[in-house]
Amino acid sequence: MQCQECGVRPATLHFTKIVNGEKTEFHICESCAREKGELIPGTAGGFSIHSLLSGLLDLEGAGKGKAAAATNAQGLHCEKCGMTYSQFSKLGRFGCSSCYKYFDNALDPLFRRVHGSTSHVGKLPKRAGAQIVFKRQIDELKQELQQSIVEEEFETAAQLRDQIRKLEKEMAQ
Amino acid sequence: MSSLRFTEQALSTWMRCGGSHSEIVISSRMRIARNLEHLPFPLLASAEQAEEALSQLAPVFESSPAPGLGTFELVKLDELDELDKKVLVEKHLISPNLANDSRGGAVILNEDESVSIMINEEDHLRIQCLFPGLQVKEAWERASAIDDIFEDAVNYAFDDRRGYLTSCPTNVGTGLRASVMVHLPALVMTQQINRILTAVNQVGLTVRGIYGEGSEAVGNIFQISNQITLGQTESEIIENLHGVVTQIIEHERNARERLLAESPLRITDRIKRSYGILSFAAVMELKESAQRLSDLRLGVDLGILENPSISVLNELNVKTQPGFLQKMFGDEMTSTERDMYRAKLLRETLGSQH
Ligand SMILES: [Zn+2]
Numbered sequence: 001m002q003c004q005e006c007g008v009r010p011a012t013l014h015f016t017k018i019v020n021g022e023k024t025e026f027h028i029c030e031s032c033a034r035e036k037g038e039l040i041p042g043t044a045g046g047f048s049i050h051s052l053l054s055g056l057l058d059l060e061g062a063g064k065g066k067a068a069a070a071t072n073a074q075g076l077h078c079e080k081c082g083m084t085y086s087q088f089s090k091l092g093r094f095g096c097s098s099c100y101k102y103f104d105n106a107l108d109p110l111f112r113r114v115h116g117s118t119s120h121v122g123k124l125p126k127r128a129g130a131q132i133v134f135k136r137q138i139d140e141l142k143q144e145l146q147q148s149i150v151e152e153e154f155e156t157a158a159q160l161r162d163q164i165r166k167l168e169k170e171m172a173q
Numbered sequence: 174m175s176s177l178r179f180t181e182q183a184l185s186t187w188m189r190c191g192g193s194h195s196e197i198v199i200s201s202r203m204r205i206a207r208n209l210e211h212l213p214f215p216l217l218a219s220a221e222q223a224e225e226a227l228s229q230l231a232p233v234f235e236s237s238p239a240p241g242l243g244t245f246e247l248v249k250l251d252e253l254d255e256l257d258k259k260v261l262v263e264k265h266l267i268s269p270n271l272a273n274d275s276r277g278g279a280v281i282l283n284e285d286e287s288v289s290i291m292i293n294e295e296d297h298l299r300i301q302c303l304f305p306g307l308q309v310k311e312a313w314e315r316a317s318a319i320d321d322i323f324e325d326a327v328n329y330a331f332d333d334r335r336g337y338l339t340s341c342p343t344n345v346g347t348g349l350r351a352s353v354m355v356h357l358p359a360l361v362m363t364q365q366i367n368r369i370l371t372a373v374n375q376v377g378l379t380v381r382g383i384y385g386e387g388s389e390a391v392g393n394i395f396q397i398s399n400q401i402t403l404g405q406t407e408s409e410i411i412e413n414l415h416g417v418v419t420q421i422i423e424h425e426r427n428a429r430e431r432l433l434a435e436s437p438l439r440i441t442d443r444i445k446r447s448y449g450i451l452s453f454a455a456v457m458e459l460k461e462s463a464q465r466l467s468d469l470r471l472g473v474d475l476g477i478l479e480n481p482s483i484s485v486l487n488e489l490n491v492k493t494q495p496g497f498l499q500k501m502f503g504d505e506m507t508s509t510e511r512d513m514y515r516a517k518l519l520r521e522t523l524g525s526q527h
Pocket residue numbers: 003004005006007008009028029030031032033
């Protein structure tokens with residue numbers, strides 16, 4: 001297969017980019033990839049997703065309605081490590097785990113482009129994971145509690161409230 | 174020259190047994206990316222912070238090694254010479270990034286080199302497990318067990334919604350890169366490879382050529398790996414990869430059978446010609462040797478050649494790389510000298526098997 005960019009060298013990188021659920025295929029050689037700075041997940045050295053990420057963000061800025069959102073995102077910065085969103089978009093790398101929190105507003109579209117999804121469904125770390133399991137249980141019970149209050153089932157509501165308190169206590173330990 | 178044990182042998186011990194589908198699948202690799210909660214990622218870490226990450230992570234495996242994996246040894250990158258680093262990269266035991274760009278970088282290797290734990294690469298921790306043949310589930314289980322051991326001892330950067338937090342947004346979520354290295358000469362020869370690669374892309378996998386300068390797909394060896402790390406479970410990722418690779422194996426096998434049935438003379442001539450050239454040539458470029466070693470590998474599977482063994486061919490794939498040649502024949506060499514030594518190595522290895 002020939003590289004779709006230069007048409008000369010054989011294509012050695014083959015990947016699909018998912019943008020809002022739409023798939024685009026790429027078949028390019030490594031030197032064209034390096035030139036274009038294309039998104040190549042899982043490759044080390046040489047070239048990377050850096051310039052593409054900034055490309056993506058420019059793209060967003062170019063869309064009329066999204067211009068404001070993109071400008072806002074550029075103003076974000078991580079209070080823990082000091083990285084700004086525009087640095088992140090140039091480097092294509094987060095500076096620390098808190099960047100995820102400070103850039104949160106801008107990340108959903110990015111993750112949807114790269115992964116076609118925005119949230120994790122895989123493995124949970126055992127210790128931190130236990131907290132998450134508690135939290136999810138409590139959230140569910142709270143919803144049930146709301147429901148039972150609306151339906152004036154106060155006995156059930158009282159039981160649910162006790163359960164929630166018990167879980168919250170366990171979680172705190 | 175240093176005496177680093179991991180750079181003396183071209184073939185890691187784990188590669189010596191074939192694993193399933195070893196006539197097509199060379200190896201399965203699982204890589205898990207993790208970070209420590211309270212430190213900035215290696216990109217922004219100061220020398221002290223890199224040292225702190227190392228001092229938190231390194232002792233974990235000294236105190237509680239995983240059962241059945243032998244002893245582990247810590248190797249600090251700044252204590253290695255350039256050549257040893259190059260050989261570790263050629264053996265896929267460390268990444269080029271860890272070799273060239275890391276600060277406070279280190280790798281923990283087990284005896285048979287099937288486990289490689291990189292510290293202060295792009296992420297604080299990268300657990301890599303290698304298995305021969307098609308063994309993605311086995312590789313995942315081992316990597317995940319090692320992940321559990323670390324998780325017991327340190328606090329990972331993890332977010333309820335985003336999962337395991339990584340330096341690069343392409344790894345976030347599971348932090349998992351599962352890949353399989355396959356040898357697909359018949360699909361290349363019969364020009365079906367494009368169709369196959371396109372199909373592979375449509376199910377969220379990436380294919381790249383490996384070996385050879387500039388990662389061209391010389392030697393018909395391809396690496397197939399998952400592209401998506403967020404929004405899929407580890408088992409979904411692994412089953413998807415396993416399923417696709419199983420289909421590719423089927424296509425390659427059919428293509429091999431058809432080649433042999435439809436043009437037996439042409440294929441036999443091609444393979445024996447390559448054997449002859451590798452056994453007698455005086456100068457051999459990397460690209461040519463990779464292509465001709467691919468012919469030999471195919472010849473062994475088709476029963477056209479009795480020798481060399483797949484294990485010798487795996488070994489030659491590593492030994493013919495620039496770093497390893499230099500390691501064997503002397504530190505400084507020009508590219509012409511390297512091609513000469515490569516030819517010598519091939520003559521001596523293959524010539525003795527006539
Ligand atoms: Zn090109």
